[in-house]
Amino acid sequence: MSQANTLYLIDTFSELGRQLANPDESLQQVITNEHHYNAWFTPPNTLNAVKAIGRMLNREDLEKWLEGGVKVHSRWTIDHGKDVKVHSPWTIDHGKDVEVDSSLTADRGKDRETNLLDTTEKATEHRPPTINSSPTMDHGLSTIDPSTTVDHRPPAIDASQTMDHGPSTIDPSTTIDYSAKVGLILAGNIPLVGFHDVLCVLASGNRALIKASSNDARLIKYILNLLVEIAPEFETRFSFVERLANFDAVIATGSNNTSRYFEYYFGKVPNIIRKNRNSVALLTGNETKEQLFMLGHDIFDFFGLGCRNVSKLLVPAGYDFVPFFEAIEPHQPIINHHKYNNNYDYNKSIYLVNGDKHLDNGFLLVKEDERLASPLAVLYFEYYDNLPAAVNRLADLSESIQCIVTHEAVAVSNQVVDFGKSQQPQLWDYADGVDTMAFLTTDF
DSSP states (O other): OOHHHHHHHHHHHHHHHHHHHSOOHHHHHHHHHGGGTOTTOOHHHHHHHHHHHHHHTOHHHHHHHHHTTOOOOOOOOOOSSSOOOEEEEEOOOOSSOOEEEOOSOBOOEEOOOOOTTOOSOOOOSBEOOOTTOOOOOOOOGGGSOTTOOOOOSOOOOOTTSOOOOHHHHOOTTOOEOOOOEEEEEOBOSSTTTTHHHHHHHHHTTOEEEEEOOGGGSSHHHHHHHHHHHHOGGGGGSEEEOSEEESOSEEEEEOOHHHHHHHHHHHTTSOEEEEOOOEEEEEOOSOOOHHHHHHHHHHHHGGGGOSTTSEEEEEEETTOOOHHHHHHHGGGGGGGGSHHHHHHHHHHHHHHHHHTOOOEEOSSOEEEEOSOSOOOTTEEEEEEESSHHHHHHHHHHTGGGEEEEEOSSOOOOSSEEEOTTOTTOOOTTOOGGGOOHHHHHTSOO
16 A cells, blocks of 8 residues: 555545544434434444444554555556556446345344343344244345356456557546455444444455445444545445445454354355354452453443454352442433333343342342353353463353453453453454454455
8 A cells, every 4th residue: 555545545534533533413313313213222222332343443553453464455457558546436347246135234243132022133243043032034036046156356468468458448547456355244232333344345446236234324334424524535445335246355343153154155156254242251259340340341331242342251260240230320321222121021030930040230140150242231141260260261261252351361362451441452452353454455
């Protein structure tokens, strides 16, 4: 990436970040109206998501991200005796079109369960499907012949051949776009959860074919329109689609269930396919009240629906939960949200009927369980004997963990964040630990 291009991207994205960190009246109205389409997207939660992206797009971090080795997708140039510039409406025909009906809502949540009384469709990212959420899987993916071999390479040029281009073939001033078309199937469990994938595609010089979740289809369109107002050049670099077709690579975000379909239909092209993930907090019993309060944000922000939300605690044997419950008490108003309250009541009734031992502070159920993904309004915990044993347990769960919240210095493969920071990822905090930019800057 040339220095000029890098500076241009930094200027553009940092200006977008400034506008998101300080929403104007028009954006504020969009934020306020989101809960009419998705009851989980309350104005405070949606505003938090928008501002978090605004903070992420700060100039210092953008410089570190874009100047620290990230390169634009390599492009091919064809020598016709005259320079042919890269980047234009021209596209390469990669052979037979492969069309995917991606009407399936990507469901990449932590498999949170929601109450049977909740008839509103729930958007998830890495958590278990919410109880009584409307089925969201319908890709109509049968339009793909799995036996089809798709050649995504640019057409080969035989330099030994005499090529008569003539004045009407290629105008030397014409630019040819050899950037890849990257299909994006976005999740919709929390506001703007798929924005980082879109950002990576644009920053890498590729084109984004975006299949947005029905749960989060409005806000991301509005924000990308803001980007176009700042830099009109981006208008041709992305499009929202109902069906994926003519793509060179795919990034699909879903659940363990949807990933099987994604792998089947997208297995013949370069891809990143994401499954269920959850986050864990490792406590030692030496945490301050402020740290435990901030842990409440890791648990309750976005109602716990994100893959970066903490769904489980690892605590030392004999851990006293009283300080924990006292510290998170300021988060009590979450129970006033009717959908969250329904889930709390439902899970509480199940535990009472079954005689399951649990702790209850009136808005959160805490239950000892070896599983990682807890139902909505429930927090699992597991005891450990010593810190090395806890680290070993985290290693066992690493393939299902998104991030680990702790103040301890632990040698683990997953991302480690401080209390209150799980839902504030930085530009280089890639989902599932897979470097999206490295993937996008390879030659497809």
